[in-house]
Amino acid sequence: MEKVRIGLIGLGFMGSTHFGIHKANPDAVITALADVDEKKRRGDISSVAGNIGNADNSKPLDLTGIKVYESGFDLINDPNVDMVDICVPTPYHADLVKAAIAAKKYVFSEKPLCRNLEEASELAKAVKSAEKYVNFGLCVRAWPEYDYLKTEYKKGSFGKVLSATFRRLSPSIAGKHWEDWFMDGKRSGGALLDMHTHDTDFIVYMLGRPNAVTSIGRSIVSRENGIDHVITFYHYDDGTVVEAEGCWGAPSTTPFEMTFQVICEKATIRLMAEGFKIYWNDGRIESPSVEATTGWHVELKYFVDCIKNNTVPDRFQTFDSILDAFKVTAAEQTAVEKGKRVEIAY
Numbered sequence: 001m002e003k004v005r006i007g008l009i010g011l012g013f014m015g016s017t018h019f020g021i022h023k024a025n026p027d028a029v030i031t032a033l034a035d036v037d038e039k040k041r042r043g044d045i046s047s048v049a050g051n052i053g054n055a056d057n058s059k060p061l062d063l064t065g066i067k068v069y070e071s072g073f074d075l076i077n078d079p080n081v082d083m084v085d086i087c088v089p090t091p092y093h094a095d096l097v098k099a100a101i102a103a104k105k106y107v108f109s110e111k112p113l114c115r116n117l118e119e120a121s122e123l124a125k126a127v128k129s130a131e132k133y134v135n136f137g138l139c140v141r142a143w144p145e146y147d148y149l150k151t152e153y154k155k156g157s158f159g160k161v162l163s164a165t166f167r168r169l170s171p172s173i174a175g176k177h178w179e180d181w182f183m184d185g186k187r188s189g190g191a192l193l194d195m196h197t198h199d200t201d202f203i204v205y206m207l208g209r210p211n212a213v214t215s216i217g218r219s220i221v222s223r224e225n226g227i228d229h230v231i232t233f234y235h236y237d238d239g240t241v242v243e244a245e246g247c248w249g250a251p252s253t254t255p256f257e258m259t260f261q262v263i264c265e266k267a268t269i270r271l272m273a274e275g276f277k278i279y280w281n282d283g284r285i286e287s288p289s290v291e292a293t294t295g296w297h298v299e300l301k302y303f304v305d306c307i308k309n310n311t312v313p314d315r316f317q318t319f320d321s322i323l324d325a326f327k328v329t330a331a332e333q334t335a336v337e338k339g340k341r342v343e344i345a346y
């Protein structure tokens with residue numbers, strides 16, 4: 001196919017980010033858009049805001065040549081759509097992904113996979129039956145510094161991981177999104193499912209399945225028991241110390257932070273205030289050069305390339321690896337609620 005024809009569902013923070021990325025991709029064309037919000041259907045994204053990489057949303061988007069729908073399910077049946085890109089709130093992911101698979105479309109859906117383990121199990125069946133490619137927006141896997149860390153680690157460059165810590169601290173996003181849905185723990189799953197899941201997902205991607213997790217957490221800004229601050233220890237058989245922390249409870253004026261420190265046998269790799277650096281045990285300090293882009297750009301361009309070239313999109317993910325990480329995130333929620341270590345059934 002000359003250009004991949006994309007139907008985008010949801011034009012909030014993530015949808016408008018995807019919109020810009022696809023627009024800049026010569027191999028993609030946005031042919032359809034769906035949103036329940038009438039303003040978004042006119043391209044008015046002036047109310048859109050997020051916690052990282054905010055663009056200037058004051059000007060309306062140019063929707064010339066784009067068929068506009070209110071319902072994502074109608075968009076899915078548009079014959080001029082090859083790839084359905086789902087950027088709606090988490091509780092609507094599963095049904096839209098399943099419908100797009102049933103309509104034999106390529107599917108890219110934002111993370112998290114879905115809201116709970118029951119939905120994940122339904123999705124697993126649907127993804128196994130899919131005729132076309134399905135990827136999920138676990139963008140940290142494709143984020144240049146994280147991708148570098150994982151790739152070099154798997155090559156053996158750093159030796160074994162001895163201890164690792166990952167942090168994702170966001171300003172509060174209370175009141176910034178459609179129906180303030182992120183602050184409703186029942187809908188978003190709080191920072192634990194929505195944001196911290198990126199680090200859990202990356203840990204499982206890089207280090208494999210932990211046996212168990214111990215987590216503590218609490219609500220700060222959310223309703224309905226959404227966990228706004230979580231700290232998790234991931235238990236591995238070989239004693240590797242792995243810990244991650246996620247929080248979106250601080251005032252909206254605080255900066256966003258995503259950082260890690262990974263201590264390995266031969267070197268310590270840090271993405272921290274000083275930048276992205278490798279501190280070799282022999283005293284050398286290296287600043288690896290990585291592409292100045294985001295994981296959102298990398299994952300979406302890659303998925304479109306795979307469709308265009310008919311290549312299975314398994315560079316950053318397989319569904320099973322995403323499902324494993326989702327099960328770990330679900331165990332973290334249980335660990336917070338029960339106040340004890342939880343063994344994970346895969």
Ligand SMILES: NC(=O)c1ccc[n+]([C@@H]2O[C@H](COP(=O)([O-])OP(=O)(O)OC[C@H]3O[C@@H](n4cnc5c(N)ncnc54)[C@H](O)[C@@H]3O)[C@@H](O)[C@H]2O)c1
Pocket residue numbers: 009010011012013014015034035036037040048049050070071072087088089090092110111112137138139177178181194
């Ligand atoms: N990968 C990342 O780094 C990242 C970052 C932020 C959000 N996300 C994920 O992206 C998804 C969307 O988050 P967001 O920040 O864009 O939210 P948002 O509230 O900014 O936007 C949601 C949009 O979906 C529309 N919408 C709501 N229900 C709909 C429906 N049933 N059908 C069609 N449109 C509907 C709303 O009108 C709004 O325009 C969430 O699952 C979130 O977890 C991912």
